Structures are given as structure tokens and as C-alpha cells.
Amino acid sequence: xxxxxxxxxxxxxxxxxxxxxxxxxxxxxxxxxxxxxxxxxxxxxxxxxxxxxxxxxxxxxxxxxxxxxxxxxxxxxxxxxxxxxxxx
Numbered sequence: 001x002x003x004x005x006x007x008x009x010x011x012x013x014x015x016x017x018x019x020x021x022x023x024x025x026x027x028x029x030x031x032x033x034x035x036x037x038x039x040x041x042x043x044x045x046x047x048x049x050x051x052x053x054x055x056x057x058x059x060x061x062x063x064x065x066x067x068x069x070x071x072x073x074x075x076x077x078x079x080x081x082x083x084x085x086x087x088x
Contacts, residue, residue: 058082
């Protein structure tokens with residue numbers, strides 16, 4: 001094993017270790033002490049999750065409208081329903 005391969009191996013091992021630590025929520029403070037960080041479940045996170053759910057629902061409806069060609073009559077009703085839901 002030449003020195004270049006050894007450097008690549010070390011970088012690979014350190015990178016994999018960092019990814020695994022991040023996956024399990026291991027953090028370090030300013031002094032280098034490791035600790036497990038609890039996931040933040042604050043109000044902002046919950047609001048963002050609710051907004052993402054609403055956006056996914058809207059995308060699902062829009063995809064259904066765009067791909068369904070025989071429902072041209074109810075297209076206006078679907079759009080109005082989406083507008084009414086976004087005002088809430």
C-alpha cells in the first residue's frame with residue numbers, strides 16, 4: 001500500500017465515521033466532549049411539518065388534475081377547493 005492509498009483510506013474512514021455519528025445524533029461541544037442531541041420538537045418544527053403535509057396534499061391534487069383528462073368539468077371546482085384550503 002503506497003502513501004497515497006493510505007491517505008485516501010484514512011479520509012474514507014473518517015468520513016464514514018462522521019456520517020454515522022451524524023445519523024445517530026452525536027454532537028460535540030466547544031471543548032470536544034461528545035453528547036447525544038435530542039431531536040428538537042418545538043413549535044416551529046411542528047408548524048413546518050404541517051405546512052409540508054398541506055403542500056404535499058396540494059401537489060397530489062394538482063398531479064391528479066393534470067393527468068386526468070376526462071374531468072374538465074370539475075376542474076374549476078378542484079381549483080376553488082384548493083384556494084379555499086390555502087386561506088385557512
